[in-house]
Amino acid sequence: MSIPENLGYTEEHEWVDLADSGVATVGITEFAAKNLGDVVFVQLPEVGAKITRGEPCGEVESVKAVSELYSPVDGEVVEINEAVIDSPELVNTDPYGDGWMFRARVAEEPDLLDAAAYDALTKES
Amino acid sequence: MSTLSPLHAVHEALGASFTDFAGWAMPLRYGSELAEHKAVRTAAGIFDLSHMGEIELTGPEAAQALDYALVGNLSAVKPGRARYTMICDEDGGVLDDLVVYRLADDRFMVVANASNAATVATALRERAAGFSVEVDDQSASVALIAVQGPASPAIVGPVTGADLVSLAYYAAVPARVAGHEVLLARTGYTGEDGFELYVEGANAAEVWQALADAGAEHGLVPAGLACRDTLRLEAGMPLYGNELGVELTPFDAGLGRVVKFDKPGDFVGRAALERRRDADVDSRVLVGLVGSGRRAPRHGYAVADSDGNRVGTVTSGALSPTLGHPIAMAYVPVSVSEPGTALTVDIRGTVAPVEVVKLPFYKRPA
Numbered sequence: 001m002s003i004p005e006n007l008g009y010t011e012e013h014e015w016v017d018l019a020d021s022g023v024a025t026v027g028i029t030e031f032a033a034k035n036l037g038d039v040v041f042v043q044l045p046e047v048g049a050k051i052t053r054g055e056p057c058g059e060v061e062s063v064k065a066v067s068e069l070y071s072p073v074d075g076e077v078v079e080i081n082e083a084v085i086d087s088p089e090l091v092n093t094d095p096y097g098d099g100w101m102f103r104a105r106v107a108e109e110p111d112l113l114d115a116a117a118y119d120a121l122t123k124e125s
Numbered sequence: 126m127s128t129l130s131p132l133h134a135v136h137e138a139l140g141a142s143f144t145d146f147a148g149w150a151m152p153l154r155y156g157s158e159l160a161e162h163k164a165v166r167t168a169a170g171i172f173d174l175s176h177m178g179e180i181e182l183t184g185p186e187a188a189q190a191l192d193y194a195l196v197g198n199l200s201a202v203k204p205g206r207a208r209y210t211m212i213c214d215e216d217g218g219v220l221d222d223l224v225v226y227r228l229a230d231d232r233f234m235v236v237a238n239a240s241n242a243a244t245v246a247t248a249l250r251e252r253a254a255g256f257s258v259e260v261d262d263q264s265a266s267v268a269l270i271a272v273q274g275p276a277s278p279a280i281v282g283p284v285t286g287a288d289l290v291s292l293a294y295y296a297a298v299p300a301r302v303a304g305h306e307v308l309l310a311r312t313g314y315t316g317e318d319g320f321e322l323y324v325e326g327a328n329a330a331e332v333w334q335a336l337a338d339a340g341a342e343h344g345l346v347p348a349g350l351a352c353r354d355t356l357r358l359e360a361g362m363p364l365y366g367n368e369l370g371v372e373l374t375p376f377d378a379g380l381g382r383v384v385k386f387d388k389p390g391d392f393v394g395r396a397a398l399e400r401r402r403d404a405d406v407d408s409r410v411l412v413g414l415v416g417s418g419r420r421a422p423r424h425g426y427a428v429a430d431s432d433g434n435r436v437g438t439v440t441s442g443a444l445s446p447t448l449g450h451p452i453a454m455a456y457v458p459v460s461v462s463e464p465g466t467a468l469t470v471d472i473r474g475t476v477a478p479v480e481v482v483k484l485p486f487y488k489r490p491a
Contacts, residue, residue, distance in 0.1 A: 034142070037351055038159040040444045041419040059473075061420065063158050063443060064351050066473070088419075092157070 002030050003119050004096055008112025011121060012054075012070040015096060016112055020103075024073045024110070027100040028060060028091060031122045036062040039091040044069070044080045044102050051075060051104060058101065060091065072112065075104035130175040131268045131326035135333055139347050147239035149176035151350055158351035162446040165315055165356055166489075168344030169274030171336055172353060178242025179267040179323065180235045180249055184258035187231050189390070194252035195223065196375060196398065198388035202227045207295045207312060210383050211375050212245055217397035218371040219378070221245050222363065224312060226297050234308070234323070236269075238365045252393060268329035272336055273319030273356075275489070276343040281320045284339045285309055303328075303335040314353065316360025317489055355443050358452065361413060361485030367424060367440045368411060368454055374401045377456070379411045379484075409437065409456040413486055414468065414479040416451035419444055422470040422479065428455045429469045429476075436461055439470060445486060452486045453479070 003009070008016040013032035017025040033039065041061035051057045051071040058069035080102045084090050090099040113121065127150035130136070136143070136152045144153035152173060154161060164170050182190060188200035197210030207226045211219050221241035226234045237245040246262040253260050272281050282289045285300040287309055292298060297310035305328035313319035324332045337345065354364070363369050368378055375384050376398070384398050414422060422428075422442035430436050442453030453470065461468060466481040 037142075037154055038157050040159075040421075061444075063355060063446070064153075066423070089159075 001034070001122065002096065003115045003122075005115045007096070008072075008110070008114065009118035009121075010070065010072045010112060012072070014070060014072045016072045016110065018109060022105060023078065023103050024075065024106050025100055025103050026072055027095055028069070029118070030095045032067070033092050033095045033099070036060060036065055036067055038063050039088040042084050042088045042091065042101070044085065045077045047077050047080060049077045051077060053110060069101060071104070073104055073106045073110045075106040077102050077104050079103040128176075130173050131329040132173045132175060132270075132333055135330055136173065136347075141347070141349065144350060146176055146350060149239055151176050152347070154349040154351045155347045158349065158355070159446050161346055161348040162352040162355050164344060164346040165274045165317060165348055165352065166447055167275065168346075169272055169276040169280055169340055170315075170346055170348030170352070171333065171340065172271040172273065172348050173333070174269040174271055174321070175267075175326070175329065176239035177269050178237035178239060178245060178262070178264040179269070180237065180242075180246050181232065181261045181263055182235065182249065182253065182258050183232045183261070184256070185231055186256035187233050187258045190253040190256035190258045191225065191233055191235075192388055192390055193256070193392050194249055195225070196384040196392060196394060197225070198385040199225055199227070199233065201388070204229050205296055205298060207297055207310060209295075211380070212248060213374070213394035213398065214371060215394055215397060217374040217394045217401055219365075219369045219373055219375060220248060220371060222365055222369055226308070226310065228297075228308070241365060266326050268324050268326045269321060270324065270329065270333055270336065271313060271319060271321045272340070272345070273313045273315040273348075274317045274345075276340070276345065277317070277319045280336060280340040280343050280345055281309070284335055303331045305332055307332060314360075314362055315356040316362070316485065316487055317356075352446075354441075355446055358441050358443055358454070359445055359447055359485065359487035361454070363411070364441060374398060376401050377409055377411070408459060410459055410462045411440070411454055411484075412457055412462050413482040413484040414439070414442075414453040414455055414470065415482050415486070416453070416470070416477055416479045418451065418477070420472050420475070420477065421451040422453040422455075422472060422477070427471045428457055428479075429471065430461055431467050431469070433469070436468065447487055451479075454484070457481075
């Protein structure tokens with residue numbers, strides 16, 4: 001199971017890339033995608049939407065299950081991944097790349113799990 | 126602690142994801158359930174169904190015992206043939222839906238859902254008490270492997286050496302695979318042509334391997350319970366716990382035809398089922414619903430009529446992998462059950478239009 005070192009993680013199985021200063025890129029982890037199975041529908045927040053850490057801001061639906069997408073940050077959505085709406089299978093095939101969900105402008109750096117802590121979390125469950 | 130299938134190590138080696146199903150750890154998927162679903166529709170899939178219950182009844186009055194215990198006319202089934210039937214309680218409620226194989230004049234195998242296997246075995250023992258018959262629950266020792274899909278005859282034929290041309294749908298013959306005895310049945314739960322092989326658990330891995338090897342050139346893939354559910358849903362087949370339950374009679378599920386009132390003797394549930402058959406009630410019926418877009422109605426979601434009045438509940442639903450649009454089954458009143466009727470489903474707060482259609486959603490090409 002891939003858990004890239006350069007990303008931050010949440011207990012709700014989202015990953016956050018803060019490489020661009022002030023803008024967070026958000027997706028769901030390979031662990032989450034694998035547990036959901038084949039993703040067939042993704043609903044994302046609208047560009048401009050204010051999102052709150054820990055609050056649902058979208059939905060990821062697989063053949064077998066529906067899962068809420070929780071915002072890992074406080075901020076404002078500046079871009080969404082249209083490709084993942086058209087091709088939800090990207091969440092399974094490339095969860096840390098083309099399967100990203102949205103980008104949000106964040107005022108302060110969120111408190112996230114590092115790769116080792118997230119790895120430990122996935123092994124508990 | 127989950128019960129493990131005799132094929133557990135095979136599934137682990139194949140990288141399966143497991144799910145708990147009625148206390149059994151069974152393969153949910155090996156990779157992509159959509160790919161597995163498609164393989165069964167276009168080539169073939171191999172399933173481990175060892176969680177199913179197998180209960181044998183042997184004795185001179187085995188047929189009479191089953192005629193009394195079940196709603197079907199089992200004494201009319203010829204040896205080598207199988208029948209889809211149900212076991213009901215005194216109130217006509219469905220305890221389980223079953224496939225019963227007549228193995229010989231005096232020997233039957235009742236196949237029950239995993240979640241009901243113990244209930245069925247207990248009920249059969251109680252109901253068989255007055256008959257000259259032995260009831261033997263073999264669920265723990267018998268494994269079940271299914272090969273389903275249009276390529277399945279080309280795979281199963283050479284491996285078993287059986288004459289599949291004369292093996293009709295819902296028939297079964299003893300056969301050998303990899304030197305092991307199996308009961309080879311032409312049955313399934315996918316809407317495709319296919320076979321189910323009952324085998325001693327100790328021999329299951331070798332039988333699986335022989336089938337997998339033979340199937341490789343035909344596109345056979347291991348397939349899990351996730352795609353089994355979408356396959357049976359497309360085929361309009363009921364799942365106990367969703368479309369069937371003890372609070373429903375076979376008539377409620379649109380399956381009143383399995384109740385054989387004209388068979389000899391009494392049977393458990395007869396009086397209640399006769400009342401239900403003759404009742405002039407605006408009863409619920411099971412219908413198919415189709416929607417548009419990609420969001421699927423799911424188990425438990427509310428169904429409403431065009432005025433927004435709640436009329437029923439979704440029992441099963443999914444985005445159909447084969448058809449590409451949402452499909453669902455639901456119980457609704459007869460008054461809104463005609464194909465073409467416009468209804469809605471509340472999909473987590475969004476009112477989605479759906480249309481009533483005739484089941485099944487998918488029928489395999491003739």
